[in-house]
Amino acid sequence: MKKLTRRATLGALALAAGVALAGVQSANAQDFPTNTITLVVPFAAGGSTDLVARVIAQKMSDDLGQQIVVENVGGAGGNLGADRVARADPDGYTILMGTVATHALNPLMLKTKPYDPITDFSPVSLLVVVPNVLVVNPQLPVNSVAELIDLLKKSPDQYSYASSGNGTPLHLSGELFKSLAGVEMQHVPYKGAGPALNDVVANQVPIMFDNLPSSSSHIKAGTLKALGVTTKERAPSFPDVPAIGETVSGYETYTWNALFAPKGTPPEVVARLNAAAKKAMADPAVVSRMADFSATIVGSTPEELGEHVKAEMAKWEPIVKDAGVSLD
Structure with missing residues (x-):
C-alpha cells in the first residue's frame, strides 16, 4: 500500500510540475518578446533578401519593443542559414527570412537534404513577391x-x-x-x-x-x-x-520573401510575429520602399504561407527537372 501511495504521490507531483511548466511556457509566450530577436538572412549582405529583411526588421522592432538583429549566414544557396534556424530553439528568438530557394528550389535540387521545408519550420508570414x-x-x-x-x-x-x-x-x-x-x-x-x-x-x-x-x-x-x-x-x-x-516564349521566374520560425514554436509567439510583420508591411514607408522595386506586398497568415510553400514545390518540381539542375 505504501508503494502504491508513493507512486500516486510521485505521479501527482509530476502532473503538477507539468501543469506548472505549461503555465510558465504559456506566460512566456504571452510576454514575448523580452529579448533581442535574430533574423537570419541566408545570403550575403546587399542582395534583395537582405534589403527586404532590414526594412522589415526595423519596423517590426518598433512594434515588438525589442530589437530584431539581421544576421547574414550565406553559403550553399541559402541552405546554411535555413538549416541553422531549423535547428534553433523553437522560442521565436531565432527566425528566418526564407525564399523560394530555401523552401522550394533547394529541397527539389539537393540530393542530400539538410532539412524539410514543410515539417522543420513554423510558417509566420509571406511578405513579398519579387x-x-x-x-x-x-x-x-x-x-x-x-x-x-x-x-x-x-x-x-x-x-x-x-x-x-x-x-x-x-x-x-x-x-x-x-x-x-x-x-x-x-x-x-x-x-x-x-x-x-x-x-x-x-x-x-x-x-x-x-x-x-x-x-x-x-x-x-x-x-x-x-x-x-x-x-x-x-x-x-x-x-x-x-x-x-x-522574346523567349514561356520564360518566367521570380522570388519571394517570407518569415519562418523553427518547428514547435508556440502558436502565441507565431501569432505575435505574424501580427508585427503584417503591421510592418502595411506601413506607408514600407509600402513606398517595396514599390520602388516592384515588390508585391502580401502579408499572409501562417496557414496561407504553409499552403504557399506546398504549392511552390509542386509548381517548381517540373521546371527543375526540365532544367536538369541537380546539386550534391
Missing part, C-alpha cells in the same frame, strides 16, 4: 534579350553569368534561360547577390540574373543595363524594360 531581372555590364555590346541570344550563339561557352549561389532562384533563372533560348553560359555562383552584383558592375562577370530590388539603383545609375524582367508582365517600376518572355 521580380528578377536580367542585367549586363554596360561594356557588353548588347541592348536587348534578342541581341544577347545572338551574341551567345555566335560565341558559345565564351561568356559567363553570376548568381547568388547554386540552387537559388537566380541560378535557376539562368539555367531556364539557357534551356529555352538554346544558348550556353558558364555559371559563376557566389555566396549572395551582393558580392555577385559587385563583380558584374566591375565587369569581372558580364551577365547576371538578379533580384530587381538589389539591381534597381545600378540600373537607374547606368552602371548596369537591364535587358528584361523574369516575370510574365513588365515591372511597374521599370515599364520600359520588357519581360524576357516577350
